[in-house]
Amino acid sequence: MTYDKPLPDTSDGSAPFWEGCAQHELRIQECSACGHRRWPIGPVCTACLSPEHTWVTLPGTGEVWSWIVYHQSFNKAWEPDLPYNVALIKVDGAHTMISNLVDVEPDAVHVGQRVEVVFEDATDEISIPKFRPVS
Amino acid sequence: MGKRPGTTALGLGLDALSLAIADAGIDKSEIDGILTHPGTTSREGANHYLRLAEAAGIDPRYAGSKSMGGATAGALVQEAIMAIDAGLATTVACVFGDAALTGGQRFNSPNGDPGLSWGIWGMFGPQANSALGARRHMSLYGTTSEQLGAISVTFREHAQLSPDAVMYGKPISLEDHQSSRWVVEPFHLLDCCLISDGGVAIIVSSAERARDLAKPPVHVAGMGQGYTARKSEAEDWWYLPHQKAVLDEAWAMSGLGPSDIDVAELYDNFTFSVLLWLEHGGFVERGESGAFVAEGNLKLGSTLPTNTHGGSLSDAYMQGWTHIVEGVRQIRGEAGPRQVPGAETCLTTGRGMALNTANALVLTK
Numbered sequence: 001m002t003y004d005k006p007l008p009d010t011s012d013g014s015a016p017f018w019e020g021c022a023q024h025e026l027r028i029q030e031c032s033a034c035g036h037r038r039w040p041i042g043p044v045c046t047a048c049l050s051p052e053h054t055w056v057t058l059p060g061t062g063e064v065w066s067w068i069v070y071h072q073s074f075n076k077a078w079e080p081d082l083p084y085n086v087a088l089i090k091v092d093g094a095h096t097m098i099s100n101l102v103d104v105e106p107d108a109v110h111v112g113q114r115v116e117v118v119f120e121d122a123t124d125e126i127s128i129p130k131f132r133p134v135s
Numbered sequence: 136m137g138k139r140p141g142t143t144a145l146g147l148g149l150d151a152l153s154l155a156i157a158d159a160g161i162d163k164s165e166i167d168g169i170l171t172h173p174g175t176t177s178r179e180g181a182n183h184y185l186r187l188a189e190a191a192g193i194d195p196r197y198a199g200s201k202s203m204g205g206a207t208a209g210a211l212v213q214e215a216i217m218a219i220d221a222g223l224a225t226t227v228a229c230v231f232g233d234a235a236l237t238g239g240q241r242f243n244s245p246n247g248d249p250g251l252s253w254g255i256w257g258m259f260g261p262q263a264n265s266a267l268g269a270r271r272h273m274s275l276y277g278t279t280s281e282q283l284g285a286i287s288v289t290f291r292e293h294a295q296l297s298p299d300a301v302m303y304g305k306p307i308s309l310e311d312h313q314s315s316r317w318v319v320e321p322f323h324l325l326d327c328c329l330i331s332d333g334g335v336a337i338i339v340s341s342a343e344r345a346r347d348l349a350k351p352p353v354h355v356a357g358m359g360q361g362y363t364a365r366k367s368e369a370e371d372w373w374y375l376p377h378q379k380a381v382l383d384e385a386w387a388m389s390g391l392g393p394s395d396i397d398v399a400e401l402y403d404n405f406t407f408s409v410l411l412w413l414e415h416g417g418f419v420e421r422g423e424s425g426a427f428v429a430e431g432n433l434k435l436g437s438t439l440p441t442n443t444h445g446g447s448l449s450d451a452y453m454q455g456w457t458h459i460v461e462g463v464r465q466i467r468g469e470a471g472p473r474q475v476p477g478a479e480t481c482l483t484t485g486r487g488m489a490l491n492t493a494n495a496l497v498l499t500k
Contacts (some may be wrong), residue, residue, distance in 0.1 A: 015250075017250070096342070098258055
């Protein structure tokens, strides 16, 4: 079965992030000069502008900052999933990131809910980080 | 404004420019500055100002285009003021046109970089950002969908007093709001602005020059602009801290504050946007805006008559441009049945680009 939803164009510098995801690791750039972790992926540190950085692996836990439920189709490939959620996750040790919540009904979600990353293997190369509740 | 088949973004902008020139009582040759906002269906991109000036037969001394979404109108008026203050122009036309409705604009693109496009997670269109903020506001402060609905119903009531409004003759009830379909929950269809064709032009000149023109001058007593460019790294991005900075700046420059405002025209791409303006402007405390709007305080004749033309929710979606036009009409006393009696001060606001751009103008008599 082919995956027809939007996939990342990893030619923009995001390849190390997606290589981490393929190994089911959530990674983020950490500045070698000042230690600041930046998000989204960028060529220089958002705190000190240094380009030197390493990719560190995050524990993959976090909390629900907010979430919404799509009922209207904005994109053909996502249409069969309606209604589906999009969530803003405050990732531990990092920042907020857009993702989806899995293994939970929308009515059971609440702000502040603890979650952990899981990876959806979309293609041989791309695994997409999503989050599921933890008790 | 409304549904204008056969029009183009360029043509609509030029129609508006002609009307504004006539309204000001000037000759086209007096316009020496052209600032434009390319519509979503404009094809000229960053060169839009050149094409529009060419089509209008104007060789400006000062020109440019800005794309800041719903904050563009205010940003261009501010730039016009700066250009005039700096002596680079005397009379600046700020112009917008868009055939978004008949031109097939779907407002369905995702944000984010190619490698981290939010579309990877199914997040498309402008509703999502505001809906995320609305949900968090609801969770933290107990704000409800019915309170958002009160905004929608109030602005629709105001549109019944404006024959030019797209939703003139189509009043709604709170029940209509609640039973309208979900678009992106927690937003119902009636939490979302219209999609419209139309054009708007605003002519800016010095106070001294404006005194001699056809219509009473409207002054800009204060202004501010600000940006939260960081989305993910600013954990309160959803609350739009730049909006507070914008309004603090506008209050300080004008020497006025929320209690001095007679009428407000607040950017309302979605109902929730109005709540944040009220909190950031100091009209209410953080978290109290939901109750404030549900009490009817935004209605004509009440505490803070807001979006007297119907706003983007019921007048037309002109990316915030008509909010400034309505502010001008209110200060001039031209608003007819929806006129706020004796209005001498008006706050107008705009915001755009996935929430990141914002500005405000304090208009006075």
